[in-house]
Amino acid sequence: MGFAYKLGAVLAGTVLAFPGGTALPRHGAAAAPEIAWAPCADNRAVECGELQVPVDWGRPGGARFGLAVARLKAAEPGRRIGVLAVNFGGGPGTDFVQGAASTYFSKEILARFDIVSFDPRGMGRSSPVRCSADIVRREPLPTPRDQAEFDRFRAYTAELAADCRRRTGPVADHLDSVSGARDLDAVRAALGESTISYHGVSAGTLPGQHYAELFGRNLRAMSLDSVVDHSMPTGRFLKSQAANAEDAFVAFARWCARDRACALHGRDVPQIWDGLMVRADRGTLRDPAMAGRVLSAYDLATEAHLGGLMGPDYSWLAKRMASLESGKPGPRGIVRGGPPPEMREIEHPAVAGCQDWRLTISDHRRFAALAAKMRRVAPHMRTQPDTQAFALTCALWPVEPRNPQHRLKVPAGTPPILLVNARHDPATGHTRAVRVLRQLGQGAALVTYEGAGHGAYERTACTRRAVDDYLLHLRVPAGDGLTCER
Incomplete structure (x- = not known):
């Protein structure tokens, strides 16, 4: 198909000036909708469920549809940190959780996080186009x-x-990325989490950026790999x-x-x-x-x-x-x-x-x-x-x-965000990551893989270690960031 640059799952927005701009209740506030979990048909080690969300977040009491969600629970519940929401961009998130998640992430990430993703509205099992x-x-x-x-x-x-x-x-009419950001926060609330961590790749980096704009204080950590600049x-x-x-x-x-x-x-x-x-x-x-x-x-x-x-x-x-x-x-x-x-x-x-x-x-x-x-x-x-x-x-x-x-405007109280990008990426070039880094301002950091291709986390032990160290321990590279050789 000619239209191959799959930005259908990306997030964008203007500065918090959206209908229904109030965040969903944080943990301990009014009860949020729940997700009825059951073993997934394609991988019974993973739980699948559905969350009802508004078609139009500007009319939260109006028509709803089912957002398909999947969860791979932390392998070591006693050491569990929380939820790591994942958006790979360009495809259904429930498929990723049931398949590639168990080999994409390191054993320590899988041990300490519930890996959660959903099919973005308009895709997969979430009222697809x-x-x-x-x-x-x-x-x-x-x-x-x-x-x-x-x-x-x-x-x-x-x-x-x-x-x-x-x-x-x-x-x-409501597949824009602001709606997608609100869907993600609805999932957070339904899981009963006061904060979540997030890992986005490629087109999935934009949902991350704009979730930070809308709900920065609901974030524990955010890593963005192969960064889209939406400015x-x-x-x-x-x-x-x-x-x-x-x-x-x-x-x-x-x-x-x-x-x-x-x-x-x-x-x-x-x-x-x-x-x-x-x-x-x-x-x-x-x-x-x-x-x-x-x-x-x-x-x-x-x-x-x-x-x-x-x-x-x-x-x-x-x-x-x-x-x-x-x-x-x-x-x-x-x-x-x-x-x-x-x-x-x-x-x-x-x-x-x-x-x-x-x-x-x-x-x-x-x-x-x-x-x-x-x-x-x-x-x-x-x-x-x-x-x-x-x-x-x-x-x-x-x-x-x-x-x-628009240019990013992340509110005070948002935790430091970690970017990672290959030097020679034909889809999300390194200069794009630098531009986003500048928009995020003080506290953000960039890990540069001095190689080629799209997607940097899996390329070397250095890039994997940098992202894992941040997600697990909230350690951000100091100074001008970190360089990882080929």
Whole structure:
């Protein structure tokens, strides 16, 4: 699916000026709704439940829906610290708790925290967004060449938005991240906890940032890995993301120059890449692994982004480039296809994600000007493809965003927040983490992994130890933060 930059679970907001701005009761106050727990169907060692929350937090006495919640209890109850709420971004939290949580976190974290997560509203088992799979299959690439193609993209977006709203119902109008923050505090209250700890990754870092804005005094600790910055207008956002992609590509080329494991070791990797892009522009870049497929420049950038730069292992991308250059058999490429033919409905992240971003691309002239700016800061990659898809879709989404970008304003009494980020992350670049650090102000700290890829906690013993030490003992690196080598 073309819209792959999954910000549907992110949090944003303006400074506490929201309807229903009062926090839910803290522990010991008026009784909060409870969660009826039972063993999960897919993992009976984990508890699953449902919490009824308002569709519209501005009308807390109105219609409600069930928020799906999962909990993996602390392995050593006698040493239990409390609840660690987790948001990985881009997927149902209940699946994470039932699956990857037991291997993602260290034994000490699992021993001392209840790991809790939920499916964000509009996703998974929490009143999910429904859209026509037939419409989604017709999703065009976000690369309009003239005003006529731009207008066709606009018409497609309007059709998709209307269909998703009709199929999903009223909750589709309340998928903004402020509502998500209030859902998280409802879970805290239902668990009977006066404070919670939080660990967010990627898109899940924004729910963390804005929970801190709304409910900072209900936090014990917060760690944010691969940090999204939600403060930039359209042009700066797109340029920054393109620069992140270019930085990640340059890091890949440097790896090829020093590591004999690279299939292109000893060769001019940027020159080879540029040659592939020229062939893609001409319509002559054929895929040796898929008969009849011709790659566009956008396809090629997408393969590099998803197939190498986002992960810690560059070897696939080097082998893929070598195969494309020579025309000889090699790894199979990454093809963004639509839903399978048997599927009738599908979740689409734009319905939620576009409620949190005000992005302005009024016509093709503006789009072309932004594309030129991206290309100047990213002469090899040209763009960050997921961001380009996200930005064009949301700029044309026919619904006013409920929760546009703003600078963070965390209230007094919020505990220090720990950020961790890879130096060469194509999706959430290190400069973004630095910007968020400055917005958080005194007390926050940044752990920098001097490597590549998206997601830093699991990369090294150093990054894991820094986050664990903070979550377990509330120790924040002093001074300018901590650097962890590859």
